[in-house]
Amino acid sequence: MPEPRHPTSLDEELLEAESYAILSELTDAQRLLRIQDELRAGFARLSHIGKAVSVFGSARTPRDHPRYAAARNLARRLGEEGYAIITGGGPGIMEAANRGARDAGAPSIGLGIDLPHERSLNEYVEVGLTFHYFFTRKVMFVRYASGFVVYPGGFGTLDELFEAATLRQTQKIRYFPIVLAGSDYWSGLVDWLRSTVEADGNVGPADVRSLVVADTVEDVLETVEAVEHRRPRGQRRRAA
Template sequence: MTQPPHDPRPATSDDEELLEAETTAVLSEFTDAQRLLRIQDELRAGFRALSHVGKAVSIFGSARTPRDHPRYEAARRLARQLGEEGYAIVTGGGPGIMEAANRGAREAGAISVGLGIELPHEQSLNEYVDVGVTFHYFFTRKVMFVRYASGFVVFPGGFGTLDEAFEAATLRQTQKIRYFPIVLFDSAYWSGLTDWLENTVRRDGNVVEDDVRSLVVTDSFADVRAELDAIEHRRPRVAPRRAA
């Protein structure tokens, strides 16, 4: 049987095909109406699936972190400890740091949540997810990360990880959320970012000191728990930029 010629172009998503279309015919009112319904359905599915999780922590980090990396084990251990203290663990449901955190939650007997995303190269939820929801739109997924978590713990990662961290920082800065810790775990990785925020962004007048100090950089599990405990008791607290 004759095989079709290889197409070197990367796989595309429905959104990409829509945005790259040369004709405006696809941008019909009917298509927009369908999108609105899809957004509504995604929000409803997320609310339904996560309504029972109770207090939770969202843990982020690179999908490229291998299982034999120290950060993988750190994320696994931290999630296990938080799970033993009654927190559900919420991740993006993928491999790497996300898998490690879901694995730690499973080991602790805590609720292990994975919020997946449809991508051109499909990525399935990892094997340690107990409650899984897959989203088409990034922004509906982000609603769930913030809506059902008491705070974020952000391990080293790339653009997706940075996106989640800065999204939460923006919500805090604008007081859309108030009692919400954002902990950047692994000071060796994050110190360059926080130095830039302090010495360039703040000095240029684009943020204030409290904006930078609200990002807690640490290597300590105890610091993570302390930040979450402070929020659980509804006591707003600004921690030092680098925990001792």
């Protein structure tokens, strides 16, 4: 059996703590303190941002790709409507959305994650936090957002998408729009959920309908604007 190695991240240190492959460098008491510190820091930095939208998508999308331009434009439009923009703080679609927020003068928030061989937050992040644990970071993405807009991406993007879908299905969150930007990318997934997963009885029709596919900025804005229940306290529209 090979000698155990040092963990490359605190997530690995936590999740592999009982295995022979990784050296345990912290006690459970120390781990709990670190988790508590991350949650406390997130709550303190984000508690006053007002209404916001979390935008997800591939870190591999180059700046000259049409999706980069689309995400930047959407974030700018959302910013002009008074929304802060929250992303994972990385390159690609995340950078585009933070850049669009800056174009509009809206709060541009990046919630980074400590990963091996990853660079720091993108240059368009105004309010930046770096998390060691994926699960503490996920709390911030949902708690402070009025909804998710999900551009094409890989496992990380799908993880955030289905995390939100599960929270909606189990009613841990309510009235939370999940918008999939780009029917050319997402329609196959939604069709499969409907024709296979729903048909097999593993989800209900309402679960699939909770994923809104949109191709225009106007459709995204309409979906997000319709959800008054997700406004922060004191920021709901006044009756005319």
